[in-house]
Amino acid sequence: MQQTRIHTDRSNIVWFHRFTDVLIPIFSLVAITQLFSEQWHDRYLIMGILGGLLFIFSAQFVGIYVNWRGRSLFSSFKLILSAWLLTWVSLIAIAFLAKDAQNFSRIIIVEWALLTPALLMGYRLILRLFLGNIRASGKNHSRVAILGAGQIGLNIAETFQSNPWLGYKVVAFFDDNPELQGEKFGKIPVLGSTLEIANAAKNGDIDEVFICLPLRAEQQIKHILTELTDSTVIVKFIPDLFNFDLMHAKWVDVNGIPVISVFDTPLSSKTSALLKRIEDIILSSIILTLISPIMFVLAIGVKLTSPGPVFYKQTRIGWNGKEFSMLKFRSMPVDVEKSGVQWGSAKNKTNTKFGQFIRATSLDELPQFLNVLKGDMSIVGPRPERDVFVEQFRKEIPRYMQKHMVKAGITGWAQINGWRGDTSLEKRVEFDLHYINNWSIWLDLKIIFLTVFKGFINKNAY
Incomplete structure (x- = not known):
């Protein structure tokens, strides 16, 4: 019954979020029009x-x-800004296709674009503080025991302690290491061995058990699960993946079957790839328009100096290991690499004086926005290497x-x-x-x- 109640509470809050998220953009637009004495009409509605x-x-x-209860406030704010950016781009595209943009006040639209995400974030902050105060006062929380005081167990305990609004109160660790029994981690005692947790569960001292044992303890886990079937506690299993190169793996659901996605990227989704492509086309078109005078001057400089x-x-090698021709402004004399190339010799390359300048300032990379527009590259991504x-x-x-x-990419997180x-x-x-x-998209814009x-002039650019 308790598990059903918790699940229902979370589901209700998610639907409350959705309902509020629809209303906030409407009411913020009403408030902005009233503040600026703009006449309200059906187009605004x-x-x-x-x-x-x-x-x-x-x-x-x-x-x-999805999984909002375990997310930090900063991560939630980033997701809200990303979702609002997608909404904003979609609205601009619709207004452009409908040829109706002239019927809206630019001041109203800009203020609405700034106020709405602020209200969406503010509302979530208030709700989180409200839930946190309720649960921190000892109401509506689950008493949790963690099976295994290893790295995973300590991490989950720290998460629960740092986020009291989640509604979990860790009351004890259980671990078979005799040196740990009787110790405390963050004021949480290690009460005994893993075999003793069944008694605590049967006595009603705990509501939920988080099993945080290594995968090699398969038989021990089976035995504990068998013992816990004689109780009404909620049991959750968090596999210890620190012994594998799975720290960036993600859980996905395939028709109800939980699967660990080991090597993957959000960009494997066709929708995400399409959004990034739209981002590249829009931004590269704008950037090329703005820098075209600079590129013209640089082209003249390259031609006159060499x-x-x-x-x-x-x-270069790009997406899926495919070759493409990457463009740069020429910074070296012709045929300077005819005898071969060597990685890691940027300092020793023979550059023209003008070429040395454009390499040090990364201006030689500007033609790569043409590669982006063509689709060979992205504005943001790993830098490509030669085959x-x-x-x-x-x-x-x-x-x-x-x-x-x-x-x-032209630039990236590493750069x-x-x-x-x-x-x-x-x-x-x-x-x-x-x-x-x-x-x-938020990470790309950042x-x-x-x-x-930080990216144009750098001590490691040659």
């Missing part, structure tokens, strides 16, 4: 309702309503080829963190994989923003 409906669809897509073509084409180096690195660096699960040029390739791959595992301040 349609836009408000459409904005609310599009937001809950976008929120469902980015995962706002004989030969303006552009330099390099064969000869890829064959070498894939044998030397674990998981190296997984950086090709997405399109190569804005300083891993570029002649720096550690292992660290660069580590940061690339973090980006691939955690991709979102990287693009930081590139303006």
Whole structure:
């Protein structure tokens, strides 16, 4: 009965979220029009309702309503901004196709775009504080025992203690290590061995049990589960994956069957890939329009300072290991690499004086926005390498080829963190994989923003 009640409470709150998420864009638009004394008409009503409906669809897509109880406030805010950005882009596209944009006040639209996500985040903050106060006062919480005081057990306990609004109160650890019994972790005692947890469950001292034992303890887990069947506690199993390279794995559901997705990326979804492609087309078109005068000046500079073509084409390896020709402004004399290339020799490359300048400022990379527009690259993604180096690195660096699960980029998470040029390739791959595992439009925009301040001029750029 208790498990049903908890599930029902969570379901009710999710539906409450959805209902509120539809209303907030409508009421915020009404408030803005009243504040600026704008005449309210049916087009505003349609836009408000459409904005609310599009937001809950976008929120469902980015995962706002899924596993929300264990999510940090900052992560929730990022998801809200991502969903609102998708909503905003969709509304702009609809207004453009309907040729009806002239009937809306630009001030009203801009203020509405800023106020609505602030209200959506503020409402969730208030609700979280309200639930947290209720549960911190000892009401509506579950008494939890954790089976296994290892890293997984300690992590889950810390999560529950740091987020009292979740409604879980950890009352005890149980572990077979005699050195741990009698100890306390974060004021939580280790009461005894794993075999003693059944007695605590039968006595009604706990409501839920989280099993956090290593996978090798299969027989022990089976025995404990058998013992716990003689009680009414809720039992949950968290597998210890620290012994495997599964720290970035995700749980997915395949027709009701739980599956661990070990090597994957959000961009494996066709919808996510389409959104990123739309992002690339829109942003690269805008950027190319803005930088076209600069590119024209740079082209003249390359031509006047060194004989030969303006552009330099390099064969690089991109998405799915496919080759493409990457464009750069030529910074070296013609045929300087005819005797071969060597990775990690950027400092020793023979550049023209003008070429040295455009390499140090990363201006030689600007033609790659044409690669983005064409579809060979993305604005944000792992930097591509030449085919000869890829064959070498894939044998030397674990998981190296997984950086090709997405399109190569002009800038990336590794680059804005300083891993570029002649720096550690292992660290660069580590940061690339973090980006691939955690991709979102919000992360792309963050990287693009930081590139303006950290990505162009860098001590490792040559």
